[in-house]
Each structure stands twice: as structure tokens, then as C-alpha cells.
Amino acid sequence: MAYRVLDGCICCEACVATCPNEAISLDGGTYVIDPIRCTECVGAFETSQCQEYCPVDCIGPDPDWVETREALAAKYRALHPA
Numbered sequence: 001m002a003y004r005v006l007d008g009c010i011c012c013e014a015c016v017a018t019c020p021n022e023a024i025s026l027d028g029g030t031y032v033i034d035p036i037r038c039t040e041c042v043g044a045f046e047t048s049q050c051q052e053y054c055p056v057d058c059i060g061p062d063p064d065w066v067e068t069r070e071a072l073a074a075k076y077r078a079l080h081p082a
């Protein structure tokens, strides 16, 4: 399941550098997460780094992007070929 930026984002940019997949960017004045690149941090960290570091707790799972842990791991490998 990809994560998404929810209402309440204060555009502090703290999440951007935490993402191991460069999935977070500024788009039209708001920060967005590319669900194609988000692996819930599977492959890199035990917890979702953007959610952990967001100071206003406005990042959460996107119910429209449900994926298994195996699928997320495969996605991570595809994004980071050895």
C-alpha cells in the first residue's frame, strides 16, 4: 500500500529527504507521493520514514493502493537494480 500526503501538510519539506525511493515531490504547491515509487519503505527501512518524520502527522496509507509486502519488495528491487 502506497502512502499519501493528507490534508494539513505545512510544506515543511521534511519528508522529501527521508524517502529511499525519491517518491515525494512538490506538485502545484503541495507535496505528493508517487504511488508507483512508494514501497512503504519496504526494502530500505522497517517503518515508513516520511510518516515518522512528518511533524504534523499528515501522511498515511492510501487505501486505493493495496499491495502485498512481496510486491512492495519487488518494486523496491526494480527501483534499485544491483
Ligand code: SF4
Pocket (backbone or CB within 6 Å): 002, 003, 018, 019, 020, 021, 022, 023, 024, 033, 037, 038, 039, 040, 041, 042, 048, 049, 050, 051
Ligand atoms: S513510505 Fe517510504 S517509500 Fe513511501 S513515500 Fe514514504 S518514505 Fe517514501
Ligand code: SF4
Pocket (backbone or CB within 6 Å): 005, 008, 009, 010, 011, 012, 013, 014, 015, 016, 031, 053, 054, 055, 056, 057, 058, 059
Ligand atoms: S513532512 Fe509532512 S508537513 Fe512536511 S512536507 Fe512532508 S507531508 Fe508536508
